[in-house]
Amino acid sequence: MFESTVTFLDWLGIVVFSLTGALVASRKQMDVVGFVLLGTVTGIGGGTLRDLLLDLHPVLWIEQPLYVVVCALVSTIAFFTAHLVHSRYQLILWLDAAGLALFAATGAERAIGVGAGPVVAVIMGMITACFGGIIRDTLSQERSIIFSYEIYVTAALAAAITLVCANALGIDRQVGVSAAFGVGFALRGGAIMFGWSLPRYRSRQGRAHENAVC
Amino acid sequence: MFESTVTFLDWLGIVVFSLTGALVASRKQMDVVGFVLLGTVTGIGGGTLRDLLLDLHPVLWIEQPLYVVVCALVSTIAFFTAHLVHSRYQLILWLDAAGLALFAATGAERAIGVGAGPVVAVIMGMITACFGGIIRDTLSQERSIIFSYEIYVTAALAAAITLVCANALGIDRQVGVSAAFGVGFALRGGAIMFGWSLPRYRSRQGRAHENAVC
Amino acid sequence: MFESTVTFLDWLGIVVFSLTGALVASRKQMDVVGFVLLGTVTGIGGGTLRDLLLDLHPVLWIEQPLYVVVCALVSTIAFFTAHLVHSRYQLILWLDAAGLALFAATGAERAIGVGAGPVVAVIMGMITACFGGIIRDTLSQERSIIFSYEIYVTAALAAAITLVCANALGIDRQVGVSAAFGVGFALRGGAIMFGWSLPRYRSRQGRAHENAVC
Numbered sequence: 045m046f047e048s049t050v051t052f053l054d055w056l057g058i059v060v061f062s063l064t065g066a067l068v069a070s071r072k073q074m075d076v077v078g079f080v081l082l083g084t085v086t087g088i089g090g091g092t093l094r095d096l097l098l099d100l101h102p103v104l105w106i107e108q109p110l111y112v113v114v115c116a117l118v119s120t121i122a123f124f125t126a127h128l129v130h131s132r133y134q135l136i137l138w139l140d141a142a143g144l145a146l147f148a149a150t151g152a153e154r155a156i157g158v159g160a161g162p163v164v165a166v167i168m169g170m171i172t173a174c175f176g177g178i179i180r181d182t183l184s185q186e187r188s189i190i191f192s193y194e195i196y197v198t199a200a201l202a203a204a205i206t207l208v209c210a211n212a213l214g215i216d217r218q219v220g221v222s223a224a225f226g227v228g229f230a231l232r233g234g235a236i237m238f239g240w241s242l243p244r245y246r247s248r249q250g251r252a253h254e255n256a257v258c
Numbered sequence: 259m260f261e262s263t264v265t266f267l268d269w270l271g272i273v274v275f276s277l278t279g280a281l282v283a284s285r286k287q288m289d290v291v292g293f294v295l296l297g298t299v300t301g302i303g304g305g306t307l308r309d310l311l312l313d314l315h316p317v318l319w320i321e322q323p324l325y326v327v328v329c330a331l332v333s334t335i336a337f338f339t340a341h342l343v344h345s346r347y348q349l350i351l352w353l354d355a356a357g358l359a360l361f362a363a364t365g366a367e368r369a370i371g372v373g374a375g376p377v378v379a380v381i382m383g384m385i386t387a388c389f390g391g392i393i394r395d396t397l398s399q400e401r402s403i404i405f406s407y408e409i410y411v412t413a414a415l416a417a418a419i420t421l422v423c424a425n426a427l428g429i430d431r432q433v434g435v436s437a438a439f440g441v442g443f444a445l446r447g448g449a450i451m452f453g454w455s456l457p458r459y460r461s462r463q464g465r466a467h468e469n470a471v472c
Numbered sequence: 473m474f475e476s477t478v479t480f481l482d483w484l485g486i487v488v489f490s491l492t493g494a495l496v497a498s499r500k501q502m503d504v505v506g507f508v509l510l511g512t513v514t515g516i517g518g519g520t521l522r523d524l525l526l527d528l529h530p531v532l533w534i535e536q537p538l539y540v541v542v543c544a545l546v547s548t549i550a551f552f553t554a555h556l557v558h559s560r561y562q563l564i565l566w567l568d569a570a571g572l573a574l575f576a577a578t579g580a581e582r583a584i585g586v587g588a589g590p591v592v593a594v595i596m597g598m599i600t601a602c603f604g605g606i607i608r609d610t611l612s613q614e615r616s617i618i619f620s621y622e623i624y625v626t627a628a629l630a631a632a633i634t635l636v637c638a639n640a641l642g643i644d645r646q647v648g649v650s651a652a653f654g655v656g657f658a659l660r661g662g663a664i665m666f667g668w669s670l671p672r673y674r675s676r677q678g679r680a681h682e683n684a685v686c
Contacts, residue, residue, distance in 0.1 A: 075456035077412045078404055092311070097520070099529040101313040109377035126459055163537035182396060182610060183404060190506055190611060198505045242503035245554055289670035291626045292618055306525070315527040323591035340673055396610060397618060 046218045053225075054150060055114070057143030061176050062087035062115040063136055066122035068184050076123045082184060083119030084112055089176035094151055094168050098158055137236050144196070145228030148173035148203035149221050153211075162208045169204025170197065173228075194235035198242060203228025260432045267439075268364060269328070271357030275390050276301035276329040278354055280336035281347075282398050290337045296398060297333030298326055303390035308365055308382050312372055351450050358410070359442030362387035362417035363435050367425070376422045383418025384411065387442075408449035412456060417442025474646045481653075482578060483542070485571030489604050490515035490543040492568055494550035495561075496612050504551045510612060511547030512540055517604035522579055522596050526586055565664050572624070573656030576601035576631035577649050581639075590636045597632025598625065601656075622663035626670060631656025 065086030069079040088105045095103035105111040151172025155165040174189065174197050181188040189196050206227045210220030234240040279300030283293040302319045309317035319325040365386025369379040388403065388411050395402040403410050420441045424434030448454040493514030497507040516533045523531035533539040579600025583593040602617065602625050609616040617624050631652045638648030662668040 070459045072405060073458045073460065074405065075412075075458045077415065077456060079459070081404055081411060096310060096524060097531060097534065103311060106311065106374065106378050109375055112377055112381065123459055160534065161537055163540055164534050167540065178611065183392065183402065185399075185402065185613075188611065188613065190509055191500060191502065197509060198503075201505065242505060244501045244503045245498045245507070245551055246501065284673045286619060287672045287674065288619065289626075289672045291629065291670060293673070295618055295625060310524060317525060320525065320588065320592050323589055326591055326595060337673055397606065397616065399613075399616065 046221075050146075050150065050221065053142065053146045056139065057146050058087045058111060058114060059118050060136065060139040060143045061090075062118040063122055064140055064177065065180050066119045066126065067133075067136070068180060068186055069119070070122070070126040071186075072184055076120060079119040079123040080116045082180060083122065084115040085183060086176045086180040087115035087118075088112065089179040090147060090172040090174060091151070091176075093175045093179075094154070094172045097171070098155060098160065098168065100154075100158060138233070141199075141229055141232040141236060142225075144173045144200055144232055145203045145225045148200040148228050149207045149224035152204040152207040152224070153217075153221065156208070156211055162212065165208050165211075166201065166204045169207060170200045173200035173203070193244075194239055194241050195231055196235065199228045199232035199235065202231050260435075264360075264364065264435065267356065267360045270353065271360050272301045272325060272328060273332050274350065274353040274357045275304075276332040277336055277350055278391065279394050280333045280340065281350070282394060282400055283333070284336070284340040285400075286398055290334060293333040293337040294330045296394060297336065298329035299397060300390045300394040301329040301332075302326065303393040304361060304386040304388060305365070305390075307389045307393075308368070308386045311385070312369060312374065312382065314368075314372060352447070355413075355443055355446040355450060356439075358387045358414055358446055359417045359439045362414040362442050363421045363438035366418040366421045366438070367431075367435065370422070370425055376426065379422050379425075380415065380418045383421060384414045387414035387417070407458075408453055408455050409445055410449065413442045413446035413449065416445050478574075478578065478649065481570065481574045484567065485574050486515045486539060486542060487546050488564065488567040488571045489518075490546040491550060491564055492605065493608050494547045494554065495564070496608060496614055497547070498550070498554040499614075500612055504548060507547040507551040508544045510608060511550065512543040513611060514604045514608040515543035515546075516540065517607040518575060518600045518602060519579070519604075521603045521607075522582070522600045525599070526583060526588065526596065528582075528586060566661070569627075569657055569660040569664060570653075572601045572628055572660055573631045573653045576628040576656050577635045577652035580632040580635045580652070581645075581649065584636070584639055590640065593636050593639075594629065594632045597635060598628045601628035601631070621672075622667055622669050623659055624663065627656045627660035627663065630659050 062083040065083035066079045068086075069082040072078070074082070088111055091104045095101070148169040150169075152165045152169030154172075155168035160168065177189045180186075203224045207220055207224035210223055211217075215223075231240070276297040279297035280293045282300075283296040286292070288296070302325055305318045309315070362383040364383075366379045366383030368386075369382035374382065391403045394400075417438045421434055421438035424437055425431075429437075445454070490511040493511035494507045496514075497510040500506070502510070516539055519532045523529070576597040578597075580593045580597030582600075583596035588596065605617045608614075634655045635648055635652035638651055643651075659668070
């Protein structure tokens with residue numbers, strides 16, 4: 045039951061990330077091939093970079109091409125229905141938060157599974173969760189999520205760190221993944237609902253701490 | 259005869275892609291090292307990404323450094339003669355179309371050759387043909403070809419799909435590569451000559467289909 | 473003594489490159505996670521790309537996660553003290569020059585060590601030295617160093633070529649690395665102090681050679 049929930053969320057994450065890629069494509073008024081390109085890169089980009097860095101071959105979508113097919117399908121549907129997608133922007137933000145939290149947890153877990161230490165596992169969780177979006181923004185020359193005022197990469201990091209800690213403490217996998225997901229989703233959800241953010245660097249006064257929101 | 263034609267076109271593709279990189283460098287008024295950097299990345303970027311993803315080592319230009327030498331040479335010549343290159347812009351567009359169609363076909367074929375399925379092979383054809391240009395545009399912060407109004411990525415996809423279908427139908431390699439090249443070149447050529455494009459997403463009215471040209 | 477000097481400079485290079493990433497993050501008014509992300513990518517990006525291309529696994533920071541820890545630490549300190557960092561901009565330029573020259577030399581040497589030929593070794597030196605900065609500029613959507621008016625990539629290339637030549641001539645490793653470092657550092661230093669640059673391509677007149685400074 046837990047396994048099938050994780051698998052379900054895994055596919056959900058891919059679908060949602062593809063949708064965010066398609067949304068950017070719609071903003072750029074691209075054609076259907078552009079939607080598919082950007083949607084697919086966003087959906088599988090993070091996992092691909094993780095697999096390349098960890099030397100895990102075949103990379104996820106070469107082993108399981110259905111991932112690409114689903115990304116392409118979702119992006120194509122989005123091309124014909126993007127007005128619906130836009131009106132559901134709030135929903136997509138939340139699904140994206142779920143995908144972010146889950147990919148950070150499962151990405152870190154996959155790294156641990158192939159023998160990576162805690163530091164590398166945390167990074168791999170962050171890469172899996174965030175680099176699809178980072179590649180999307182770079183390719184489409186949009187303002188990158190790494191500049192996002194609200195918490196984003198931080199939520200992925202927190203989820204990955206939670207997973208790694210739970211694993212180090214010998215906590216049951218089911219509990220660990222759930223806790224990591226919960227931490228990441230709560231942080232990102234707070235950012236969506238309440239505008240949570242970390243204090244930013246201010247150049248003039250050197251008073252970086254006054255503007256903290258969370 | 260066919261083999262040597264393909265080999266000739268392969269080198270021609272590398273040369274032409276390098277030239278497009280050098281042209282961007284000239285627009286940015288870079289120095290000769292900038293020309294070489296951008297020309298080389300454009301010439302071998304797509305094939306390099308394909309080899310990394312398929313775990314084919316050594317990657318093409320590490321196995322055959324002559325590729326890099328030729329890219330560097332072409333870019334250097336372009337630095338000293340770019341006014342000629344500019345006045346031959348139309349010719350370069352057509353050579354680029356030939357390189358695009360050929361790389362899509364041979365990229366897909368190389369993927370099939372190492373056991374990739376049809377979906378992965380199509381993607382590898384597209385990556386080989388397009389990602390040199392995509393990396394060029396990203397590094398040089400130019401408007402990316404993925405936003406190109408006219409058919410570009412689509413032509414590469416069509417060529418790769420043709421190659422994969424021909425292979426699946428057991429059609430002779432020579433015929434398959436030629437057909438794939440023909441499809442890709444015809445589509446891209448139509449885009450150059452007649453401005454062929456796919457309908458683009460329009461945000462306001464949700465009437466994405468009216469503006470179809472092809 | 474020579475070994476420990478190289479190791480010291482190697483760590484110094486990572487620290488300095490991280491600092492340049494953190495400086496860009498401060499210009500973009502990012503939060504501390506943004507500092508760490510950009511600082512770390514800059515510090516280890518070039519070496520990571522080299523290892524991926526050469527199929528050297530585990531890549532440097534997966535084998536030695538301390539690299540990442542140091543990058544993250546340096547970036548975090550920079551977040552809280554960036555006003556100091558800014559006032560030391562001149563110092564950082566010079567440390568960056570040292571890191572550039574050293575990474576070009578050691579990157580080329582690492583490639584030779586795994587059997588790469590001279591062309592590939594030169595490219596790997598350049599990639600190790602420059603691609604951290606190139607990835608930093610691409611991710612942060614800053615004007616890329618590849619457009620830098622003053623000599624930058626050229627200095628890395630010169631250092632890598634010197635190393636490869638010294639190696640081919642059978643010159644002692646200690647002398648070769650020192651010479652390569654010296655050449656790269658002198659060229660980049662000249663660019664910092666005297667504005668050395670290569671002639672750039674001028675579109676109108678086709679007179680690319682008149683504006684040579686060096």
